[in-house]
Amino acid sequence: MKELIEKTIKEFIPSGFPAEISIPAHSEFGHYSTNVAMRLAPIEKKAPLNIAEELKEKILNSAPKGLFSKIETVAPGFLNFWLSDEFLRKELLAIYKNKKKFGRSNIGKGKRIIVEHSSNNIAKPMHVGHLRNTILGDSLANVFEALGYKVVRWNYLGDWGTQFGKLIVAYKLWGNRKEIEKEPIAAMTALYIKFHDEAKSDETLEVKAREEFQKLESGNKENRKLWEWFKKESLLEFKKMYKLLGAEFDVWLGESFYERQMTPLIAEMLEKGIAVKSEGAVVIPLDKYNLLPGLIQKSDGASLYLTRDIANIRYRLKKYKPAKILYVIGNEQTFQFEQLFAVANILGLDKLAELHHIKYGLVLAEGGKKFSTREGRVVSAEEVIDKVKALAKEVVSKKNPEMAAKKADKISESVGVGALKYFNLKEHRHSDIVFDWEKMLSLSGQSGPYLQYTFARLSRVIKKAKRIGNYDLTRLSNPEEMALVKKLLDFPEEIEKSAEQFGVNNITLYLYELANLGNRFYETTPILKDADKARLNARLVLIDAVRNVLKTGLSILGISSPEEI
Numbered sequence: 042m043k044e045l046i047e048k049t050i051k052e053f054i055p056s057g058f059p060a061e062i063s064i065p066a067h068s069e070f071g072h073y074s075t076n077v078a079m080r081l082a083p084i085e086k087k088a089p090l091n092i093a094e095e096l097k098e099k100i101l102n103s104a105p106k107g108l109f110s111k112i113e114t115v116a117p118g119f120l121n122f123w124l125s126d127e128f129l130r131k132e133l134l135a136i137y138k139n140k141k142k143f144g145r146s147n148i149g150k151g152k153r154i155i156v157e158h159s160s161n162n163i164a165k166p167m168h169v170g171h172l173r174n175t176i177l178g179d180s181l182a183n184v185f186e187a188l189g190y191k192v193v194r195w196n197y198l199g200d201w202g203t204q205f206g207k208l209i210v211a212y213k214l215w216g217n218r219k220e221i222e223k224e225p226i227a228a229m230t231a232l233y234i235k236f237h238d239e240a241k242s243d244e245t246l247e248v249k250a251r252e253e254f255q256k257l258e259s260g261n262k263e264n265r266k267l268w269e270w271f272k273k274e275s276l277l278e279f280k281k282m283y284k285l286l287g288a289e290f291d292v293w294l295g296e297s298f299y300e301r302q303m304t305p306l307i308a309e310m311l312e313k314g315i316a317v318k319s320e321g322a323v324v325i326p327l328d329k330y331n332l333l334p335g336l337i338q339k340s341d342g343a344s345l346y347l348t349r350d351i352a353n354i355r356y357r358l359k360k361y362k363p364a365k366i367l368y369v370i371g372n373e374q375t376f377q378f379e380q381l382f383a384v385a386n387i388l389g390l391d392k393l394a395e396l397h398h399i400k401y402g403l404v405l406a407e408g409g410k411k412f413s414t415r416e417g418r419v420v421s422a423e424e425v426i427d428k429v430k431a432l433a434k435e436v437v438s439k440k441n442p443e444m445a446a447k448k449a450d451k452i453s454e455s456v457g458v459g460a461l462k463y464f465n466l467k468e469h470r471h472s473d474i475v476f477d478w479e480k481m482l483s484l485s486g487q488s489g490p491y492l493q494y495t496f497a498r499l500s501r502v503i504k505k506a507k508r509i510g511n512y513d514l515t516r517l518s519n520p521e522e523m524a525l526v527k528k529l530l531d532f533p534e535e536i537e538k539s540a541e542q543f544g545v546n547n548i549t550l551y552l553y554e555l556a557n558l559g560n561r562f563y564e565t566t567p568i569l570k571d572a573d574k575a576r577l578n579a580r581l582v583l584i585d586a587v588r589n590v591l592k593t594g595l596s597i598l599g600i601s602s603p604e605e606i
């Protein structure tokens with residue numbers, strides 16, 4: 042919609058001059074507004090309000106008939122536009138008929154995007170930060186999918202590095218197969234901890250760890266088998282979590298996949314003069330980028346995280362020819378990615394695809410504290426999900442004391458997970474998140490459960506009506522109805538905006554506002570009791586359209602919409 046208005050204005054201003062259209066927060070300033078006249082004033086050397094007046098006349102004379110009901114100029118030079126009810130009704134009909142396709146587009150048709158997210162480290166527990174990562178990455182993948190991109194969801198597992206030498210030493214000394222099989226991640230974490238404790242008094246352990254890792258790198262059968270087993274057991278546990286979160290991946294290649302490319306890659310960088318030797322190590326100087334040199338080989342010959350990421354970009358570009366690669370990973374890796382992208386620039390790789398570090402802030406417990414247990418241990422992702430599910434169960438049982446236990450369980454799971462996701466996504470990704478369980482699960486505030494509840498409520502109306510009969514959309518005219526239609530119209534632009542800013546907090550807000558308007562309409566209008574059947578059915582059309590947009594929007598956030606809650 043914004044685009045249509047922009048196009049209309051652009052006919053009357055110097056070519057190439059931007060005409061930014063905004064959606065005013067208050068309806069008295071119109072459905073859309075622009076300050077283009079104010080921006081033009083210094084160039085045209087005229088009073089902004091005069092320019093606005095002139096533009097208004099020109100637009101009124103040329104705009105498609107019936108598009109605007111009103112255009113107003115407001116000092117010092119704003120132009121405010123109102124769409125006509127007639128136009129809004131026409132749009133409503135299209136939205137209603139498009140059902141679940143409304144909002145989706147094919148802007149990205151023929152283009153591929155790799156969305157790398159989650160990327161857990163093998164043998165290490167998933168914590169709230171990983172939850173934020175997985176939830177954000179999954180929703181961004183959904184956004185691009187909705188825009189017609191071919192999306193590759195990539196879990197770049199942390200499955201290589203010297204830490205595996207430590208784990209192998211610890212396992213050989215103190216490990217127990219059964220314990221790992223029973224609770225893989227907890228048992229492996231305990232082994233790491235023991236290793237570090239013991240290494241404080243026994244210096245030979247670190248040496249042994251390096252030896253074991255070297256053995257692993259050179260293909261030693263025993264170590265290879267152990268490593269594969271650690272990986273398998275970890276993945277079993279991660280996958281349980283992904284299932285709960287509804288997160289799926291197309292590619293599971295992690296750091297170890299690039300292991301064999303390390304030696305030739307380092308040699309190539311040296312040969313091309315991109316890298317230099319420095320005190321036995323190999324580095325890529327990055328002073329041109331105001332960065333510290335990128336270390337790609339340690340003096341003991343081991344490759345690094347950065348080295349594997351260089352190989353990783355190359356492989357992705359060659360195999361997938363993506364238009365964009367998104368790396369979803371927290372703020373704390375900013376420096377690594379600045380180095381990586383600088384190296385990509387030296388190699389000309391950033392000309393082949395856009396590379397974006399999708400960073401995000403911290404996740405903190407209530408009161409802004411670190412997420413840890415009373416004993417000081419980091420709270421695991423699983424514990425967080427268990428808690429939110431239990432809290433959701435209380436909400437659901439309170440609302441439906443009579444619901445069968447099995448059904449209540451299922452609904453509680455989608456309400457709990459939905460609450461957690463929404464709470465994570467509603468914050469701008471650069472901001473830290475401070476947990477507030479009550480807000481997260483509230484049925485009336487800006488929360489996942491509130492949106493699910495609204496969807497269920499509107500679905501109930503449609504169900505009760507049984508069918509939508511002959512409708513006459515001209516019977517819709519009251520301000521609540523027209524405000525709802527206008528809000529529906531904004532949906533596609535919100536999805537595009539998410540793709541531009543690589544974040545979905547605008548969608549979370551949009552859906553909340555839509556739900557508020559939907560509830561206000563529901564609460565102020567006696568829908569099913571209407572004797573005027575053509576109006577009754579027109580209102581059902583509107584409700585059905587709202588319900589579908591809520592559902593599509595929630596599904597982009599990765600949140601399900603049960604018909605009952």
Ligand code: ARG
Nearest residue numbers: 160161162197198199350370
């Ligand atoms: N496994 C890493 C970690 O947890 C994150 C990987 C990020 N992606 C990348 N291509 N380096 O710290």
